[in-house]
Amino acid sequence: MTEDVHTNGGTDSHETGSQDDGGHLPPKSSVKRWLVTTNHKDVGILYMITSLFFLVFGGILAFMIRMQLWQSGPFILTDLGYNQIVTAHGLLMVFWFLSPFAFGLANYLVPLQIGADDLAFPRLNAVSYWLYLFSGVLLGISFFQGSSLPTGWTLYAPLNLPAFIPPVAELGSMSGILALALFIASVTIGSVNFITTMYRMRAEGLRMRDIPLFSISILLTVWMMLFAFAALLAALMLLSFDHVFAGEVGTGYFGSEEGGSLLWTHLFWFFGHPEVYIVFFPALGVMAEVVQTFSGRRLVGRKWFIIAMALVAIQSFIVWMHHMFLTAINLPIKTVIMVTTIGISLPFDLMVFALIYTMIKGQVRWKTPFLFVLGAIVLFIIGGITGVFLGAIVLDYSFRGTYWVVAHFHYTMASGAVALVGGIYYWYPKITGKMYNEFLGKVHFVAAFVGFNLLYFPMFVVWDTPRRWFHYSGTVAPEIPFTNITLFETGFTIWHQMATVGAFLFGFSFLIMFYNLFVSLYSDRVVDESPWAYTGSAEWAVSSPPPEGNFPGTPSFATGKLSFLDRAETDGGTETAATDGGVAHAAQSHEQHADHTSWWPLGMSLTALILGLGISGLEASYFVWPFLFAIPAFVAFIGIFGARSDGYTHLHGAFVGAAVPLLALFALVFHLHHGIPGGLAEANQYFWISLIGITSGLGTLVAMGYESFHVPTPTMSEQWPFEGVSNTKLGMWVFIGSDIILFGAFIGSYIFMRIRANWTQWWDIAHNNGLTHHPVWPGLLNTYLLLASSFTVVLALAYAKRGSRRGTVTALSVTFVGATLFLLNKGIEWVDLYIHQGWQFDSGPAASTFYLTTGLHAAHVVVGMLIMLFLVARAYTGAYWSDGEDAQTIEYFGLYWHFVDIVWLFLFPLFYIL
Amino acid sequence: MLGTGITLSSALRHAPVAQVDQTQVNVFDSLYDVFVALGTLIGVLVITYMVYNAYKYRSGGADAEGRYDIEEEDLEGDYDVSRPQRGEIPTGKGKGGGKKLFMSFGLSAFLVLGLIIYSYSLLLAVEDTSQNQEDALEIEVTGYQFGWDYEYTGSGLESGDYDVNIDGVEADDDALVVPRGEVIQLNVTSRDVMHNYGIPEFRAKTDAMPGDYTQTWFQPEKTGVYRANCYELCGQGHSNMHGDVVVLEPDEFRQWYLAQDGTSESDLEFMESDSQ
């Protein structure tokens, strides 16, 4: 729920403001620059360095795993230690290394490749980065809370519940889950940013299909990210709920006998399968770019390559059950999934052939980037073929849960990593202006390639080893195919020892890279625009490293070739749009300097880390309190920051004033519950950490909203297919797209459980579980309330457009009141159901699905209300209505609010009538 | 999509090819060999082809220090290829190259589909036995942290109620004891977290999920003591979670089984019908 506050807050609460804190970047040698920068190239570099740090972190864990496997049975790790390390290694490599490594390149290159000055929302881009970093820090912290997650990266239920997690690991597990949630917040913001940028900010004349292949691969990746991660977020929210409220009994959502375990696998793999392509797609883009350049030939069948990628991206959402062939799903659905799975391997096959055919008749130079990409294609071919084995269900029945799977996905994933390393060598001269050392690069390749195969090929031989086992002796000895000859009577040990040796070779080969890249920075191998022959895309047409503003003039492809138009001429027409962080005051709005720095992304993400840490140890009975106590603070912040930025008015006074009784009210309720002196004394330190985290978090959000952050939008850009939709509006819509999946996953889980339990007897079951009476009218009343409040938002927009201050403020306030009534009504209903009837969160599946799904909706309403408070304060001092352009902000908020309304239109029948 | 699944699974089920009478071990071994052979062949071919071409069309002349690349040459007319040019729109005059691409695509599609249809028919055979087996020894397997409990469905004989003191057999008392040559039908579930029950020697494997039952079967063809492993991370004891599976000659089995409390001849009817 917290990251929801952030994403929403991030997307729509940042409106206008006036105080100006410089906006110019400090020099690169200054530490401050790296803390405040919002420049996409800086952020890209931060991403790359951070992800390499996590590579080392995950790599050290991998060494520990391989050492443990040197011999069968106990060696250097305990059982719990081994499980933790296997889990953290998987999570770190997939989430915190591979994807962000690719997004470092993407951050740096995509704007350059499409001819944009920066991303659409530079400040949110910085937020993405800092959230990413701090989410990883939180995962690191979890090791110091006793034990990190010991469940495997797939977090299968119900092993992921408190009932089955050893007490020592409970805190750390919760931190791990929250770290993932923070990571998703980062990813979602990033996806919104990239999608908006790529559709709306291309250089003139550059059609969508014309953008370079790396950028295309990133575009498809962010689409998959947007949808897939929302499903994982849903699963994690439900899981967090189980952790906090279902407690030791373990009968919440995923502990439910009504298919809770199966439900987790559905939700996880609906995310998980797209995720494996998410980590691989950027590498495909790198492969295409590098093969083109080093073969001196345009990609053969470029169009088909792109179509194949798009097909795979779409199809990736309908193959997830191939990870579940041995679960309780039925045969017809397995058959469908087998067909789609095999179907998805064919477009990949086409892509590989396109890459190979491009080399033919080329002028192939075997330089380091090319070597890495060639190696990556080899690994991918092996990984892909062994994947087809897994797609054949009968074979998968035996491979499932063995080292065959481990070897398969390491071949595919490492293929991605190796290609990205090739990409790093390829673009290193562009980013640094210096050439790396070619000899060392080649040595790195040879060591890595040999090391990798020595590490993973033996796993195919001893594939009968059960996964995540280190007592592997006694498993069947491998035979040579077609014969009954057993290899090495000694069993599995020697093969695992080979793998361990390979692991060290592979790992240490990266030291060569670190050394090479570092030393080359200080070499005299200075390069010009393009050190490579046959480069095509726009980043090679500017100096290395590119200038701060990316291009010497406004880039344009109007003539069919890249040219730079005179800035002065084209910039005259730059319009001021309310993009990220909004517009300066009306008076200044024609001053054309763009802002490039802000402290708030760092600050806000830091508070998110604090909050995450706090929640990890928050007890159920204290759970809501930090959030409630933060609300008065939020109201006061709006008053204070608003007065500072827009000049003091009575409304600001009223806001600050209202905070006091509000706090008193919450304090009173708290007193009735826990008793103020005793309750506070008993609260553990996590209560205080959460309180600090959420309060300062809301504070930074308000501050960010009031910060003036000016981003000029180019007028000449190519915007198909979103012409006429401003960047912020498109961003909002894209965000709603991911919210559809979030809610959809909640509703889908409900439908799944209900089908599993018997659809028509659902309420009978609920009655057996303690429900006596579940009236329809509170839901109906709330439907009226929400529809009406939607209507008043429409009115607010109309008034704002007409320039009426009173109308705007009144309509917004009425909406706020409507929302308050909605919550009040819901509160009364819940008290009746929960307390009077005793139908509690874990009173069976009907109860948990009802409370959680409508609860998520209520949380959305609360977030909307907080934003409304901000809007009212701003409207009161003249925003939105006094300047016609500005009214759009209300429209953006309206989109969110109407969406929340629409969701309710479905929740009402599903949870009240049917 | 769903339609396809239902049609395929019901249509092929009655195809003659589905009537193979094989154990899971045979099915797996033969299919695995086919996949390994073809997979290796294709893999080696494609990789060789790629590396060969990358080598054949290599271009020397780059600066040895690696600082500069080769000079771009204008090869227009030499080959029917288009070279990337800086700042171009890449979709311009590119030659499609589509035909060759689709040839190889079609070829591999044909191969893969063939393989899959073949493997699917075997799957149906495997599933059929698992669902429509009347002459089978039915056993309910319940996973727990960290071991397996068995219940012989016919008599209700359970782990803990029996011991495995058989001459010449070294196995724990919580072992599964079965007769050689019979189809053993397993109904698998779990009492706590998710496990996965698998006997690698007999290629039987299925998830053990709390609240759900899944099925698998095997037909042991040799006597001896084998292992049933857990293939799904299930907690701290996962790495060491395995139990014994004892396969006895039918007569020995009969003797052992009838020596346990509460069992009777009638539970063993499945063995009679077989020998006729």
Place this chain on the structure above:
Amino acid sequence: MAVSTTQAALEFVGLLEAQYWIAFIAILVLSALKAVTVAGWYMHMREEPRAITYLALAGLLGVVALTAGAGYSVL
């Protein structure tokens, strides 16, 4: 607006135990109608480029795939 509210009221009356599946479909169709109205007019979907609609539909399609797949797998 007024239409939507009366529809909501109708749903309440439409809760006929006897014809569960007919009522089921009718109720969901009514909900969908209201949703389309809100999206089309309040959210200005009608006036925006068609691509916005496709975006929302893509999300919806994902949800349908998940729900249908998961639901069907345990039928």
